[in-house]
Amino acid sequence: MFNSFMVKITASFISFILALGTFFGAYKAPKTQDASKYFDDNIKNVIYLIGDGMGFNHLEKTKVERNTELVMDTFEIKGSSMTRSFNKKVTDSAAGGTALSSGIRTNNSAVGVYPLDKTPRYSYPKSITELCMERGMLTGVVTTDETTGATPSSFSAHEADRDNTAELTADQFDSGINLIWGHSNGVATKSEAQAHGYEYISTYDEMMALEEGSYSYAQFTTQLWNLEQTAPYTPTLEQMTMKAIDILDDTDEGFFLMVEGAHIDKKSHSNLSDEMTEALKSFDDTVETVLEYARAVGETLVVVTADHETGAITPEGDGYVFTSGDHSAADVPVLVYGSDKLIANGEKLNNYEIPIRIAYVLGFDETQFPVAVIV
Ligand SMILES: [Zn+2]
Helix, strand or coil: HHHHHHHCCCCCCCCHHHHHHHHHHHHCCCCHHHHHHHCCCCHHHHHEEEEECCHHHHHHHHHHHHHHCCCHHHCCCCEEEEECCCCCCCCCCHHHHHHHHCCCCCCCCCCCCCCCCCCCCCCCCCCCCHHHHHHCCEEEEEEECCCCCHHHHHHHCEEEECHHHHHHHHHCCCCCCCCEEEECCCCCCCCHHHHCCEEEEEECCCCCCCCCCCCCEEECCCCCCCCCCCCCCCCHHHHHHHHHCCCCCCCCCEEEEEEEEEEEHHHHHCCCEEEEEEEEHHHHHHHHHHHHHHHHCCCEEEEEECCCECCEEECCEEEECCCCCCCCEEEEEEEEEEECCCCCCCCCCCCHHHHHHHHHCCCCCCCCCCCCEEC
16 A cells, blocks of 8 residues: 555656656757867858748649749758657647757747746747847848748747737837748738838839848738739739848848748648749749858858648658648658757757757857747
Protein backbone atom coordinates (compact mmCIF):
# COMPACT_ATOMS: atom_id res chain seq x y z
CA MET A 1 0.00 0.00 0.00
CA PHE A 2 2.66 2.46 1.13
CA ASN A 3 4.93 1.36 -1.70
CA SER A 4 2.35 1.93 -4.41
CA PHE A 5 1.58 5.35 -2.89
CA MET A 6 5.28 6.20 -3.05
CA VAL A 7 5.47 4.96 -6.61
CA LYS A 8 2.61 7.28 -7.54
CA ILE A 9 4.21 10.23 -5.75
CA THR A 10 7.55 9.50 -7.39
CA ALA A 11 5.90 9.18 -10.78
CA SER A 12 4.13 12.53 -10.43
CA PHE A 13 7.32 14.13 -9.18
CA ILE A 14 9.21 12.80 -12.19
CA SER A 15 6.57 14.03 -14.63
CA PHE A 16 6.62 17.42 -12.87
CA ILE A 17 10.40 17.61 -13.33
CA LEU A 18 10.05 16.51 -16.95
CA ALA A 19 7.43 19.20 -17.53
CA LEU A 20 9.74 21.79 -16.00
CA GLY A 21 12.52 20.52 -18.20
CA THR A 22 10.31 20.93 -21.26
CA PHE A 23 9.34 24.41 -20.09
CA PHE A 24 12.89 25.65 -19.58
CA GLY A 25 14.03 23.69 -22.60
CA ALA A 26 12.03 26.10 -24.70
CA TYR A 27 14.25 28.95 -23.56
CA LYS A 28 17.61 27.26 -23.84
CA ALA A 29 19.51 26.37 -26.93
CA PRO A 30 22.04 23.78 -25.85
CA LYS A 31 23.52 23.37 -29.31
CA THR A 32 23.94 27.08 -29.87
CA GLN A 33 25.44 28.27 -26.60
CA ASP A 34 28.89 28.95 -27.98
CA ALA A 35 28.14 32.12 -29.88
CA SER A 36 31.70 32.62 -31.10
CA LYS A 37 31.47 29.36 -33.04
CA TYR A 38 28.90 30.95 -35.35
CA PHE A 39 30.40 34.44 -35.71
CA ASP A 40 31.24 35.37 -39.29
CA ASP A 41 33.24 38.55 -39.67
CA ASN A 42 32.21 38.87 -43.32
CA ILE A 43 28.47 39.22 -42.67
CA LYS A 44 26.85 42.63 -42.31
CA ASN A 45 23.34 42.14 -43.75
CA VAL A 46 20.68 39.49 -43.28
CA ILE A 47 17.87 38.64 -45.69
CA TYR A 48 15.57 36.07 -44.09
CA LEU A 49 13.03 34.59 -46.50
CA ILE A 50 10.12 32.57 -45.10
CA GLY A 51 7.95 30.49 -47.40
CA ASP A 52 4.91 30.09 -45.19
CA GLY A 53 3.85 26.44 -45.15
CA MET A 54 6.66 25.40 -47.50
CA GLY A 55 7.79 21.81 -46.98
CA PHE A 56 10.32 19.87 -49.06
CA ASN A 57 7.55 18.36 -51.20
CA HIS A 58 6.17 21.79 -52.10
CA LEU A 59 9.36 22.28 -54.11
CA GLU A 60 9.05 18.83 -55.73
CA LYS A 61 5.39 19.38 -56.62
CA THR A 62 6.16 22.76 -58.17
CA LYS A 63 9.02 21.38 -60.28
CA VAL A 64 6.89 18.53 -61.62
CA GLU A 65 3.71 20.50 -62.24
CA ARG A 66 5.30 23.63 -63.70
CA ASN A 67 8.07 21.72 -65.45
CA THR A 68 10.59 24.14 -64.02
CA GLU A 69 13.85 24.28 -62.14
CA LEU A 70 13.97 26.11 -58.82
CA VAL A 71 16.72 28.39 -57.58
CA MET A 72 16.03 27.04 -54.09
CA ASP A 73 17.44 23.71 -55.31
CA THR A 74 20.81 25.28 -56.08
CA PHE A 75 21.84 26.23 -52.52
CA GLU A 76 25.04 24.47 -51.51
CA ILE A 77 24.20 24.56 -47.80
CA LYS A 78 20.88 22.85 -47.02
CA GLY A 79 19.50 21.64 -43.72
CA SER A 80 16.12 21.07 -42.11
CA SER A 81 14.13 22.57 -39.28
CA MET A 82 11.85 20.85 -36.76
CA THR A 83 8.85 23.10 -36.43
CA ARG A 84 6.81 22.14 -33.36
CA SER A 85 5.46 24.85 -31.05
CA PHE A 86 5.65 24.96 -27.25
CA ASN A 87 2.24 23.39 -26.71
CA LYS A 88 1.55 21.50 -29.96
CA LYS A 89 3.34 19.05 -32.20
CA VAL A 90 1.86 20.94 -35.16
CA THR A 91 2.59 24.65 -34.96
CA ASP A 92 0.55 27.51 -36.32
CA SER A 93 2.13 30.49 -38.06
CA ALA A 94 2.16 32.62 -34.90
CA ALA A 95 4.21 30.22 -32.77
CA GLY A 96 6.20 29.23 -35.86
CA GLY A 97 6.96 32.86 -36.66
CA THR A 98 7.87 33.58 -33.03
CA ALA A 99 10.37 30.69 -33.02
CA LEU A 100 11.93 32.09 -36.20
CA SER A 101 11.99 35.67 -34.90
CA SER A 102 12.71 35.39 -31.19
CA GLY A 103 14.60 32.17 -30.54
CA ILE A 104 11.93 30.67 -28.27
CA ARG A 105 9.01 28.31 -28.63
CA THR A 106 5.63 29.66 -27.63
CA ASN A 107 2.00 28.51 -27.73
CA ASN A 108 0.01 28.46 -30.95
CA SER A 109 -1.73 31.83 -31.55
CA ALA A 110 0.88 33.75 -29.53
CA VAL A 111 2.91 36.43 -31.35
CA GLY A 112 6.31 37.38 -29.92
CA VAL A 113 5.35 36.55 -26.32
CA TYR A 114 6.19 33.73 -23.90
CA PRO A 115 3.96 30.64 -23.71
CA LEU A 116 2.48 31.54 -20.35
CA ASP A 117 1.93 35.17 -21.23
CA LYS A 118 -1.14 36.84 -19.84
CA THR A 119 -1.83 40.44 -20.71
CA PRO A 120 -0.81 42.72 -19.02
CA ARG A 121 2.63 41.19 -19.33
CA TYR A 122 5.85 41.91 -17.51
CA SER A 123 8.25 40.68 -20.18
CA TYR A 124 8.46 39.50 -23.76
CA PRO A 125 11.21 37.91 -25.84
CA LYS A 126 13.25 40.33 -27.92
CA SER A 127 12.92 39.71 -31.65
CA ILE A 128 15.90 39.56 -33.98
CA THR A 129 14.47 42.65 -35.68
CA GLU A 130 14.71 44.58 -32.40
CA LEU A 131 18.18 43.19 -31.72
CA CYS A 132 19.44 44.40 -35.11
CA MET A 133 17.77 47.78 -34.66
CA GLU A 134 19.64 48.32 -31.39
CA ARG A 135 22.88 47.99 -33.30
CA GLY A 136 21.80 50.69 -35.72
CA MET A 137 20.99 48.34 -38.56
CA LEU A 138 18.05 49.33 -40.76
CA THR A 139 15.17 46.85 -40.66
CA GLY A 140 12.24 45.78 -42.83
CA VAL A 141 9.33 43.35 -42.92
CA VAL A 142 7.80 42.48 -46.28
CA THR A 143 4.94 40.04 -46.88
CA THR A 144 2.29 39.07 -49.40
CA ASP A 145 -0.04 38.58 -46.42
CA GLU A 146 -1.79 41.31 -44.47
CA THR A 147 0.75 43.51 -42.70
CA THR A 148 -0.46 42.03 -39.40
CA GLY A 149 -0.41 38.40 -40.57
CA ALA A 150 1.10 36.02 -38.04
CA THR A 151 4.53 35.85 -39.67
CA PRO A 152 5.21 39.59 -40.23
CA SER A 153 3.70 40.30 -36.78
CA SER A 154 6.15 37.89 -35.17
CA PHE A 155 8.97 40.12 -36.45
CA SER A 156 7.33 43.43 -35.51
CA ALA A 157 4.89 43.01 -32.60
CA HIS A 158 4.25 41.32 -29.23
CA GLU A 159 0.66 40.26 -28.56
CA ALA A 160 -0.95 37.28 -26.85
CA ASP A 161 -3.20 36.56 -29.85
CA ARG A 162 -2.58 36.73 -33.59
CA ASP A 163 -6.17 37.96 -34.09
CA ASN A 164 -5.63 41.17 -32.09
CA THR A 165 -5.25 43.15 -35.31
CA ALA A 166 -5.61 46.62 -33.80
CA GLU A 167 -3.01 45.91 -31.08
CA LEU A 168 -0.63 44.33 -33.60
CA THR A 169 -0.97 47.39 -35.85
CA ALA A 170 -0.28 49.70 -32.90
CA ASP A 171 2.82 47.67 -32.00
CA GLN A 172 4.06 47.97 -35.59
CA PHE A 173 3.59 51.75 -35.62
CA ASP A 174 5.63 51.93 -32.39
CA SER A 175 8.26 49.46 -33.59
CA GLY A 176 10.80 51.77 -35.23
CA ILE A 177 11.13 49.32 -38.14
CA ASN A 178 11.94 51.19 -41.36
CA LEU A 179 9.40 49.50 -43.58
CA ILE A 180 6.43 47.21 -43.00
CA TRP A 181 4.79 46.29 -46.27
CA GLY A 182 1.94 43.94 -47.09
CA HIS A 183 -1.68 43.55 -47.97
CA SER A 184 -4.16 45.89 -46.29
CA ASN A 185 -5.40 44.63 -42.92
CA GLY A 186 -8.43 46.94 -42.95
CA VAL A 187 -7.40 48.52 -39.65
CA ALA A 188 -4.22 50.55 -40.22
CA THR A 189 -5.04 54.12 -41.26
CA LYS A 190 -3.04 56.71 -43.11
CA SER A 191 -3.37 59.30 -40.35
CA GLU A 192 -2.25 56.88 -37.64
CA ALA A 193 0.73 55.80 -39.74
CA GLN A 194 1.72 59.41 -40.36
CA ALA A 195 1.29 60.30 -36.69
CA HIS A 196 3.97 57.68 -35.97
CA GLY A 197 6.36 59.01 -38.61
CA TYR A 198 5.54 56.50 -41.34
CA GLU A 199 4.80 57.35 -44.94
CA TYR A 200 1.61 55.47 -45.82
CA ILE A 201 1.65 53.90 -49.27
CA SER A 202 -0.71 51.66 -51.22
CA THR A 203 0.56 51.61 -54.83
CA TYR A 204 3.58 50.42 -56.78
CA ASP A 205 4.40 53.98 -57.85
CA GLU A 206 4.31 55.27 -54.27
CA MET A 207 6.57 52.40 -53.24
CA MET A 208 9.08 53.13 -55.99
CA ALA A 209 9.17 56.83 -55.00
CA LEU A 210 10.31 56.06 -51.43
CA GLU A 211 13.78 57.31 -50.53
CA GLU A 212 16.70 55.45 -49.02
CA GLY A 213 16.49 55.20 -45.24
CA SER A 214 12.83 56.31 -45.19
CA TYR A 215 10.06 54.97 -42.94
CA SER A 216 7.00 53.52 -44.67
CA TYR A 217 3.92 51.40 -44.00
CA ALA A 218 2.35 49.79 -47.08
CA GLN A 219 -1.24 48.64 -47.34
CA PHE A 220 -1.54 47.30 -50.88
CA THR A 221 -5.09 46.43 -51.69
CA THR A 222 -4.88 43.80 -54.43
CA GLN A 223 -3.25 40.39 -54.77
CA LEU A 224 0.46 40.43 -54.04
CA TRP A 225 1.47 36.85 -54.63
CA ASN A 226 1.22 36.29 -58.38
CA LEU A 227 4.13 35.98 -60.79
CA GLU A 228 3.06 39.18 -62.54
CA GLN A 229 1.66 42.46 -61.29
CA THR A 230 -2.11 41.90 -61.12
CA ALA A 231 -2.93 45.56 -61.59
CA PRO A 232 -0.78 48.46 -62.76
CA TYR A 233 -0.49 49.63 -59.19
CA THR A 234 0.36 46.40 -57.35
CA PRO A 235 3.93 45.14 -56.90
CA THR A 236 5.06 41.52 -56.91
CA LEU A 237 6.95 40.06 -53.94
CA GLU A 238 10.15 40.33 -55.97
CA GLN A 239 9.57 44.02 -56.70
CA MET A 240 8.79 44.75 -53.06
CA THR A 241 11.89 42.90 -51.92
CA MET A 242 14.29 44.67 -54.28
CA LYS A 243 12.89 48.09 -53.42
CA ALA A 244 13.10 47.24 -49.71
CA ILE A 245 16.78 46.32 -50.09
CA ASP A 246 17.37 49.54 -51.99
CA ILE A 247 15.89 51.54 -49.10
CA LEU A 248 17.79 49.64 -46.39
CA ASP A 249 21.25 49.00 -47.77
CA ASP A 250 23.07 52.30 -47.50
CA THR A 251 24.43 52.30 -43.96
CA ASP A 252 27.70 50.99 -42.54
CA GLU A 253 25.77 49.09 -39.87
CA GLY A 254 23.98 46.88 -42.42
CA PHE A 255 20.35 45.79 -42.54
CA PHE A 256 17.94 43.03 -41.55
CA LEU A 257 15.06 42.20 -43.89
CA MET A 258 12.38 39.53 -43.42
CA VAL A 259 10.46 38.53 -46.56
CA GLU A 260 7.43 36.25 -46.41
CA GLY A 261 5.70 34.41 -49.25
CA ALA A 262 2.38 33.81 -47.49
CA HIS A 263 0.33 32.17 -50.22
CA ILE A 264 2.29 28.91 -50.33
CA ASP A 265 0.45 28.24 -47.07
CA LYS A 266 -2.87 29.81 -48.00
CA LYS A 267 -3.18 27.92 -51.30
CA SER A 268 -2.10 24.69 -49.59
CA HIS A 269 -4.90 25.06 -47.02
CA SER A 270 -7.33 25.17 -49.99
CA ASN A 271 -5.41 22.40 -51.83
CA LEU A 272 -5.22 24.65 -54.91
CA SER A 273 -2.24 23.15 -56.78
CA ASP A 274 -1.94 25.68 -59.61
CA GLU A 275 -2.10 28.68 -57.30
CA MET A 276 0.21 27.13 -54.70
CA THR A 277 2.87 26.39 -57.33
CA GLU A 278 2.48 29.90 -58.76
CA ALA A 279 2.97 31.39 -55.29
CA LEU A 280 5.99 29.16 -54.74
CA LYS A 281 7.47 30.13 -58.12
CA SER A 282 6.96 33.80 -57.26
CA PHE A 283 8.75 33.18 -53.95
CA ASP A 284 11.55 31.35 -55.80
CA ASP A 285 11.93 34.28 -58.22
CA THR A 286 12.32 36.52 -55.18
CA VAL A 287 14.98 34.19 -53.75
CA GLU A 288 16.80 34.35 -57.10
CA THR A 289 16.86 38.14 -57.12
CA VAL A 290 18.05 38.21 -53.51
CA LEU A 291 20.88 35.79 -54.34
CA GLU A 292 21.92 37.95 -57.28
CA TYR A 293 22.10 40.91 -54.90
CA ALA A 294 24.06 38.92 -52.29
CA ARG A 295 26.53 37.63 -54.89
CA ALA A 296 27.09 41.12 -56.26
CA VAL A 297 27.39 42.98 -52.96
CA GLY A 298 28.76 40.30 -50.60
CA GLU A 299 28.56 40.68 -46.78
CA THR A 300 24.99 39.31 -46.92
CA LEU A 301 23.64 36.21 -45.19
CA VAL A 302 20.62 34.75 -47.02
CA VAL A 303 18.48 32.26 -45.11
CA VAL A 304 15.44 30.61 -46.67
CA THR A 305 13.14 28.51 -44.51
CA ALA A 306 9.51 27.91 -43.53
CA ASP A 307 7.50 28.11 -40.33
CA HIS A 308 5.85 24.69 -40.94
CA GLU A 309 4.54 22.47 -43.73
CA THR A 310 0.95 22.84 -44.96
CA GLY A 311 -1.11 20.25 -46.84
CA ALA A 312 0.96 17.14 -45.97
CA ILE A 313 2.07 16.87 -49.60
CA THR A 314 2.97 13.26 -50.45
CA PRO A 315 4.40 11.53 -53.56
CA GLU A 316 1.74 9.71 -55.59
CA GLY A 317 2.45 8.10 -58.94
CA ASP A 318 4.66 10.47 -60.92
CA GLY A 319 3.54 13.49 -58.95
CA TYR A 320 2.75 14.97 -55.56
CA VAL A 321 -0.64 15.42 -53.91
CA PHE A 322 -2.13 17.25 -50.94
CA THR A 323 -3.32 14.81 -48.29
CA SER A 324 -4.59 17.41 -45.80
CA GLY A 325 -5.96 20.93 -45.61
CA ASP A 326 -4.02 21.72 -42.47
CA HIS A 327 -0.49 22.21 -41.22
CA SER A 328 1.61 19.10 -40.65
CA ALA A 329 4.52 18.29 -38.34
CA ALA A 330 6.90 17.62 -41.26
CA ASP A 331 10.38 19.15 -41.14
CA VAL A 332 11.01 22.06 -43.52
CA PRO A 333 14.03 23.23 -45.55
CA VAL A 334 16.73 25.58 -44.26
CA LEU A 335 18.77 26.98 -47.16
CA VAL A 336 21.78 29.19 -46.56
CA TYR A 337 23.93 31.41 -48.74
CA GLY A 338 26.76 33.74 -47.73
CA SER A 339 28.23 31.97 -44.68
CA ASP A 340 29.15 28.41 -43.80
CA LYS A 341 28.88 29.23 -40.08
CA LEU A 342 25.08 29.16 -39.65
CA ILE A 343 24.52 25.43 -40.23
CA ALA A 344 26.51 22.48 -41.47
CA ASN A 345 25.31 21.01 -44.75
CA GLY A 346 22.65 18.40 -43.94
CA GLU A 347 22.18 19.62 -40.37
CA LYS A 348 18.79 19.26 -38.70
CA LEU A 349 17.99 21.88 -36.08
CA ASN A 350 15.13 23.26 -34.02
CA ASN A 351 13.21 26.16 -35.55
CA TYR A 352 14.05 28.48 -32.62
CA GLU A 353 17.79 27.93 -33.12
CA ILE A 354 17.73 29.65 -36.52
CA PRO A 355 17.40 33.28 -35.32
CA ILE A 356 19.78 32.60 -32.41
CA ARG A 357 22.43 31.48 -34.83
CA ILE A 358 21.71 34.39 -37.20
CA ALA A 359 22.32 36.71 -34.24
CA TYR A 360 25.58 34.89 -33.45
CA VAL A 361 26.72 35.05 -37.10
CA LEU A 362 26.27 38.83 -36.77
CA GLY A 363 28.48 38.85 -33.68
CA PHE A 364 25.87 39.07 -30.92
CA ASP A 365 26.41 36.69 -28.00
CA GLU A 366 24.54 34.55 -25.46
CA THR A 367 23.91 37.52 -23.17
CA GLN A 368 22.27 39.51 -25.97
CA PHE A 369 19.98 36.95 -27.61
CA PRO A 370 17.62 35.39 -26.89
CA VAL A 371 16.68 37.63 -23.97
CA ALA A 372 13.59 38.95 -22.25
CA VAL A 373 12.60 42.59 -22.51
CA ILE A 374 11.22 43.64 -19.14
CA VAL A 375 8.29 46.04 -19.43
ZN1 LIG B 1 2.44 29.45 -41.47
